[in-house]
Amino acid sequence: xxxxxxxxxxxxxxxxxxxxxxxxxxxxxxxxxxxxxxxxxxxxxxxxxxxxxxxxxxxxxxxxxxxxxxxxxxxxxxxxxxxxxxxxxxxxxxxxxxxxxxxxxxxxxxxxxxxxxxxxxxxxxxxxxxxxxxxxxxxxxxxxxxxxxxxxxxxxxxxxxxxxxxxxxxxxxxxxxxxxxxxxxxxxxxxxxxxxxxxxxxxxxxxxxx
Amino acid sequence: xxxxxxxxxxxxxxxxxxxxxxxxxxxxxxxxxxxxxxxxxxxxxxxxxxxxxxxxxxxxxxxxxxxxxxxxxxxxxxxxxxxxxxxxxxxxxxxxxxxxxxxxxxxxxxxxxxxxxxxxxxxxxxxxxxxxxxxxxxxxxxxxxxxxxxxxxxxxxxxxxxxxxxxxxxxxxxxxxxxxxxxxxxxxxxxxxxxxxxxxxxxxxxxxxxxxxxxxxxxxxxxxxxxxxxxxxxxxxxxxxxxxxxxxxxxxxxxxxxxxxxxxxxxxxxxxxxxxxxxxxxxxxxxxxxxxxxxxxxxxxxxxxxxxxxxxxxxxxxxxxxxxxxxxxxxxxxxxxxxxxxxxxxxxxxxxxxxxxxxxxxxxxxxxxxxxxxxxxxxxxxxxxxxxxxxxxxxxxxxxxxxxxxxxxxxxxxxxxxxxxxxxxxxxxxxxxxxxxxxxxxxxxxxxxxxxxxxxxxxxxxxxxxxxxxxxxxxxxxxxxxxxxxxxxxxxxxxxxxxxxxxxxxxxxxxxxxxx
Numbered sequence: 028x029x030x031x032x033x034x035x036x037x038x039x040x041x042x043x044x045x046x047x048x049x050x051x052x053x054x055x056x057x058x059x060x061x062x063x064x065x066x067x068x069x070x071x072x073x074x075x076x077x078x079x080x081x082x083x084x085x086x087x088x089x090x091x092x093x094x095x096x097x098x099x100x101x102x103x104x105x106x107x108x109x110x111x112x113x114x115x116x117x118x119x120x121x122x123x124x125x126x127x128x129x130x131x132x133x134x135x136x137x138x139x140x141x142x143x144x145x146x147x148x149x150x151x152x153x154x155x156x157x158x159x160x161x162x163x164x165x166x167x168x169x170x171x172x173x174x175x176x177x178x179x180x181x182x183x184x185x186x187x188x189x190x191x192x193x194x195x196x197x198x199x200x201x202x203x204x205x206x207x208x209x210x211x212x213x214x215x216x217x218x219x220x221x222x223x224x225x226x227x228x229x230x231x232x233x234x235x236x237x
Numbered sequence: 238x239x240x241x242x243x244x245x246x247x248x249x250x251x252x253x254x255x256x257x258x259x260x261x262x263x264x265x266x267x268x269x270x271x272x273x274x275x276x277x278x279x280x281x282x283x284x285x286x287x288x289x290x291x292x293x294x295x296x297x298x299x300x301x302x303x304x305x306x307x308x309x310x311x312x313x314x315x316x317x318x319x320x321x322x323x324x325x326x327x328x329x330x331x332x333x334x335x336x337x338x339x340x341x342x343x344x345x346x347x348x349x350x351x352x353x354x355x356x357x358x359x360x361x362x363x364x365x366x367x368x369x370x371x372x373x374x375x376x377x378x379x380x381x382x383x384x385x386x387x388x389x390x391x392x393x394x395x396x397x398x399x400x401x402x403x404x405x406x407x408x409x410x411x412x413x414x415x416x417x418x419x420x421x422x423x424x425x426x427x428x429x430x431x432x433x434x435x436x437x438x439x440x441x442x443x444x445x446x447x448x449x450x451x452x453x454x455x456x457x458x459x460x461x462x463x464x465x466x467x468x469x470x471x472x473x474x475x476x477x478x479x480x481x482x483x484x485x486x487x488x489x490x491x492x493x494x495x496x497x498x499x500x501x502x503x504x505x506x507x508x509x510x511x512x513x514x515x516x517x518x519x520x521x522x523x524x525x526x527x528x529x530x531x532x533x534x535x536x537x538x539x540x541x542x543x544x545x546x547x548x549x550x551x552x553x554x555x556x557x558x559x560x561x562x563x564x565x566x567x568x569x570x571x572x573x574x575x576x577x578x579x580x581x582x583x584x585x586x587x588x589x590x591x592x593x594x595x596x597x598x599x600x601x602x603x604x605x606x607x608x609x610x611x612x613x614x615x616x617x618x619x620x621x622x623x624x625x626x627x628x629x630x631x632x633x634x635x636x637x638x639x640x641x642x643x644x645x646x647x648x649x650x651x652x653x654x655x656x657x658x659x660x661x662x663x664x665x666x667x668x669x670x671x672x673x674x675x676x677x678x679x680x681x682x683x684x685x686x687x688x689x690x691x692x693x694x695x696x697x698x699x700x701x702x703x704x705x706x707x708x709x710x711x712x713x714x715x716x717x718x719x720x721x722x723x724x725x726x727x728x729x730x731x732x733x734x735x736x737x738x739x740x741x742x743x744x745x746x747x748x749x750x751x752x753x
Contacts, residue, residue, distance in 0.1 A: 075302070076303060080296070080298055080299070083299060087295075096296065097305070100302070172294055191290075194291050199257070215248055215252055215257070222283060222286060222287075
């Protein structure tokens, strides 16, 4: 999952195990956080650069609006920077950062009072030039991608986030439960429900794919 | 293992696709998929969906994300520092210093609290004095200056006094369990002011000579207190002694306390026939004696706390009014009463539609007082917490609640007994509760009971069928009133007969017996 791996080692061991001449980019999350605690600002830059694209893509997957991606991602990292001194290494930095991102996204969704069920037609008709410029052209069917984006956006927030964390970011059920602050059983049922909803929307296209 | 429902199977397949099942569950799913074509199709769709989501478009990496983020972090840091008038590193030190200063100031204030309270009180007094000086301008004139004993008795029984010679307006004190006590000044309109004379009282209640002396003193003291309770200033402000709101009940209680049991029965009848708003409470244990009430009325220092009411404000103020010198002062002024009535009517008009809460003043007991003005009235509402007022529990009289009772339409219904006694409301009846609905409600000072026959839930439908509206039946009430009065009459006749028998016996005993 994270570049430093998820197996937790005692902090003292980790710090001692890092040779002094190792560049910051090669250091583990935990060592970098310890360095930030000690006032080394550059260590935070490494953490940001390590996770910025994942956080941006998570937010893009949730909102499907390129306009909010950078602003919200910036808010996530600012919040992380402000709260980093409270980080006690009880979870991985990666899941901790994702929890901040998910909470920020939820706040934003509530703030906007986004309608849960967005008109599929209106989504299909939307043509966003900015979106086209920011996304990587993949050899996927463009229409199917639009349909998938609209389908994801039509899901209730808790289902949408669960399916993105699983299928896009590849988290385990346990990690999703930690990020979303719920039980593993809840994650399981949310994922199943989310997929059932998506299947209904994408039924014809899925038949072709199968 | 076997999934119970379609949802269970979907969850199992979903978790299988995610690789989150244990060995047994995985084995089960794989067997099921082999055996069940529908499960196989569902699994294939789930895999296709998962692949589709995983292969979704991604954003191009952001160039300069860190530059923007670090700039924003720097900006926020600068903003935060600009808010502090000292370097951030001194923040803990400054916080501790501020806390120490607050603590020291707090301790000093706590030690000097007596002086502080005194200072605030003095300042408040000064403000109050300045307000008072601007409210009551010119000499005060008593609103009532020549009250006779008949009017005093009328006030005691009905709580009303006419304000001016043409009797267009009147003062009325009222006891309302919901609102406390009220002193109303308003136009009488069509309302007829009840009148009563001391002679009527003496003829009907027949007090003894000594009792009459006590009652005479009570009425005289009440008269004096009435004259010293309401004053009007030249600028149309008014000062009212809040004790006025209970004065009538105290006077009536004193009269009742002076009477013997059989005279009280006559007095009760006297009150009933004239529809006075009070009835005798039967003399509870601990009720004041007439001598004690007289003594209290005589010796009680006149309360100096007055409610000063002007169109602009209401406040409680201590007024030291020398009524005798005031009388001497106004004795030479012609048409004082007309002038007072004009001021009073003008005040009522100027009060307008408003509601003013009483101003606070330290050192003066604070009742809950509100003044509510209309176009032709204003009402001073005094809460029952006013310390200067006598306690109702010591009284011999209590407010009468007229009762109207009725049954619906031609339904005679089974018989029932009921009793309502003001404070001690109680209803007794021998009807099946399921078949009867009893509603008690209050209209102004009067209470009413309505009794309906039939299921309360369907009473609307019944009314529609019957085509009648719910109405209390005054005839029934007046019959009840007459019955009660006739019962009193028979009781009194019986007592009179007993007295006459007793007198005859006495005469026989006193007369010289013939010698054999």
